[in-house]
Amino acid sequence: MPAPQCASCNKARAALRRPRSGQALCGTCFCAAFEAEVLHTVVAGRLLPPGAVVAVGASGGKDSTVLAHVLRELAPRLGISLRLVAVDEGIGGYRDAALAAVRRQAARWELPLTVVAYADLFGGWTMDAVARSTAGSGRSRSCCTFCGVLRRRALEEGARLVGATHVVTGHNADDMAETVLMNFLRGDAGRLARGGGLGSPGEGGALPRCRPLQLASQKEVVLYAHFRRLDYFSEECVYAPEAFRGHARDLLKRLEAARPSAVLDLVHSAERLALAPAARPPPPGACARCGALASRALCQACALLDGLNRGRPRLAIGKGRRGLDEDGPPREAEPEPSGPPASEPVPAF
Numbered sequence: 001m002p003a004p005q006c007a008s009c010n011k012a013r014a015a016l017r018r019p020r021s022g023q024a025l026c027g028t029c030f031c032a033a034f035e036a037e038v039l040h041t042v043v044a045g046r047l048l049p050p051g052a053v054v055a056v057g058a059s060g061g062k063d064s065t066v067l068a069h070v071l072r073e074l075a076p077r078l079g080i081s082l083r084l085v086a087v088d089e090g091i092g093g094y095r096d097a098a099l100a101a102v103r104r105q106a107a108r109w110e111l112p113l114t115v116v117a118y119a120d121l122f123g124g125w126t127m128d129a130v131a132r133s134t135a136g137s138g139r140s141r142s143c144c145t146f147c148g149v150l151r152r153r154a155l156e157e158g159a160r161l162v163g164a165t166h167v168v169t170g171h172n173a174d175d176m177a178e179t180v181l182m183n184f185l186r187g188d189a190g191r192l193a194r195g196g197g198l199g200s201p202g203e204g205g206a207l208p209r210c211r212p213l214q215l216a217s218q219k220e221v222v223l224y225a226h227f228r229r230l231d232y233f234s235e236e237c238v239y240a241p242e243a244f245r246g247h248a249r250d251l252l253k254r255l256e257a258a259r260p261s262a263v264l265d266l267v268h269s270a271e272r273l274a275l276a277p278a279a280r281p282p283p284p285g286a287c288a289r290c291g292a293l294a295s296r297a298l299c300q301a302c303a304l305l306d307g308l309n310r311g312r313p314r315l316a317i318g319k320g321r322r323g324l325d326e327d328g329p330p331r332e333a334e335p336e337p338s339g340p341p342a343s344e345p346v347p348a349f
Helices: 027-044 062-078 095-109 127-137 142-161 173-186 189-194 218-227 245-258 262-272 300-309 318-325
Strands: 053-057 081-088 113-117 166-168
Touching: 027 062, 027 218, 053 062, 053 142, 062 081, 062 095, 062 218, 081 095, 081 142, 095 113, 113 142, 127 142, 142 166, 142 300, 173 189, 173 218, 173 245, 173 262, 245 262
Parallel strands: 053 081, 053 166, 081 113
Antiparallel strands: none
16 A cells, blocks of 8 residues: 655655654654754743753764754754763763764764763763772662763763853653653652653753753654664663663553553653652752752762762662761762652663
């Protein structure tokens, strides 16, 4: 049976049916619709005001690649300027290839690129060094805890370095639904209540962050990259298979098979959650060491680095936080009050 005509232009043959709506579109009309929806998300949410200097977290993966491409197309209408900021976590045999993809993108799109490295920012620590340090702790999954927290801090530092006023990351609807599901499974009401919305406004001096692709499904992100013929890096991080997120992802796929709206239902559920007054955490303060936003004496990044430097990498992870009370004054830490949970391996910026 021949493909139906495109429901939008009524000229070309349809190349796909949109996964959620079932609408038959040609590649060109699908990409235009995708860009229009991202534009609506940004404008309706007042995420990026005219004149904003936007640091795009660029990992080389499909999500950040699509985000950078779409924002480059929309930049004249939004009145914004873009800077690519990539983070070198120091993962041998993986990050070099991903950074090569980012450099190709920056050259092709004529966008300025800045690369910041864990080793430079965090006293010589790389993710490979963190993995070696945690190898004997029985907590191999903690690599993603460290990486999520440190990458967030590194992106913030890179954004400030390029003079950005806003930070954008490429988390799509599936990523956010996985995060909500993980927090439900952990019974983490605090993170659930903080996880709604399209980003964070920038408390305590932190730069405002947003996720323009948060309402776009992973399938449509991949389709957009395909029809725009985007060059991106597609290998999974070598430390990701140990992460808890993989179990949430498998569960979400089964839920979506039974209920196609499950992904967006989870995303929107986080937007509607609110903690009772008695359960709300105290207002965040400043980290005693670096001045970043923190809910305790130390922000999560400083607490994790403190544990590494003491040779006790579990100090700020789960029950290991109690150890921060030893060998000195109390320095308990918990994740910063906005953004994805520290223990999740975020697939891409």
